[in-house]
Amino acid sequence: MLINILNYLIMKKSVFLIIFFFSITILRGQEKDTLFFNLDKYYTISPTIISNLINKNYLEIIELQKKLMSHTNTNGYIYFIGDGFLTKGLKPKKVQSIKDYVENRKFYLDGKYNKIVDEGKLRDSLTDKYKIFFVSGDEFISPRVLEYHSYYPLREGDKDIDNTIKDTLYFKLDNDYVYKPEDGYKSKYISIDYLIRDNSKDEVFFFKELEKVKALKPREVLSLKDFIRSSRFYDENKSHKLKEMYLMKFMNDYVIYLVNNKKEYLKVEPSVVIED
Structure with a gap:
């Protein structure tokens, strides 16, 4: 009986020491320079x-x-x-x-x-x-x-005076992920030119067309779908997958063009409207 009690106490002490040293290791790992x-x-x-x-x-x-x-x-x-x-x-x-x-x-x-x-x-x-x-x-x-x-x-x-020194991003207007709705689209507050598929019901990210330009020579035309879904503003595991406001703020620091199949370059401005 005494031996069993001693074995139990030794085992309990060993478990305590393991937990103690494991906790110290975690705390050290969390320390910042x-x-x-x-x-x-x-x-x-x-x-x-x-x-x-x-x-x-x-x-x-x-x-x-x-x-x-x-x-x-x-x-x-x-x-x-x-x-x-x-x-x-x-x-x-x-x-x-x-x-x-x-x-x-x-x-x-x-x-x-x-x-x-x-x-x-x-x-x-x-x-x-x-x-x-x-x-x-x-x-x-x-x-x-x-x-x-x-x-x-x-x-x-x-x-309002915006920062004029910006880089430019070109995205394909594929009419699948980013598209111009037929007959236009109007929220309760504003007319919307181009939508994206990842919008939620409450927050709507959209582009407003500013002008059409020709004869630009972009080095690369990106997929907007790939760009957004690989960004920190998108999380596939959440019910509200896209952080529309953060995406708008980020993209406002660039000059944005949508490129259609006619090789027209549509200069656009990103924005978000919150629906009631």
């Missing part, structure tokens, strides 16, 4: 370091953005909110410029000319991957929110 960045007063904007930032109205924010843009010569800036704690006593081996880190082709949208930061790439390769500290003297600020904010569209009077 740390990056330290300088605070750039024109590129890193935060209510944590700028007094009364949250009290500024829309027009004041626009003026602030114009001032930032004149100094940074970029399409946007880093916005963060600190976690409420100031850490001291850290000894970073290297403190980097976050502007230099972010503003390189690694984080830009795909293309030859784009200098527009892809927020998805930034999340995957920076904000979700590393523990980040901003260095202010001997104090270290860890952000609980860190985002990239684009200046565009800029507000000028009653007009």
Whole structure:
């Protein structure tokens, strides 16, 4: 009887040790490397370091953005909110410029000319991957929110000014996946020129035709179906498979042409309407 009890206790202790070391291994695997960045007063904007930032109205924010843009010569800036704690006593081996880190082709949208930061790439390769500290003297600020904010569209009077430096994407107008509905299609709010098959009932992604152009020479005409279904905006395993709003935001950072079988190039503008 005593031997059985001892064997039981030994086995229980062994199981506990296995679980303990397994848990430690998982926690170590979840640890992130740390990056330290300088605070750039024109590129890193935060209510944590700028007094009364949250009290500024829309027009004041626009003026602030114009001032930032004149100094940074970029399409946007880093916005963060600190976690409420100031850490001291850290000894970073290297403190980097976050502007230099972010503003390189690694984080830009795909293309030859784009200098527009892809927020998805930034999340995957920076904000979700590393523990980040901003260095202010001997104090270290860890952000609980860190985002990239684009200046565009800029507000000028009653007009919106969009970023004009964009790469171009050409998609085949195959009348199967992307198509012009017979007799047109109208939502409750807007006339729609071209639809796609992956729309949900509540959110409708569509293209508005702007103009017809001839004699363009695209290097490649893509399948819109393949492009969308292989993107991060589409998940086959979800009931609402397509993130229409995110797709629209992404595609608005490109010049888009639909190419029909007459070799006409239809310049289009992506948009989304939410149906009641």
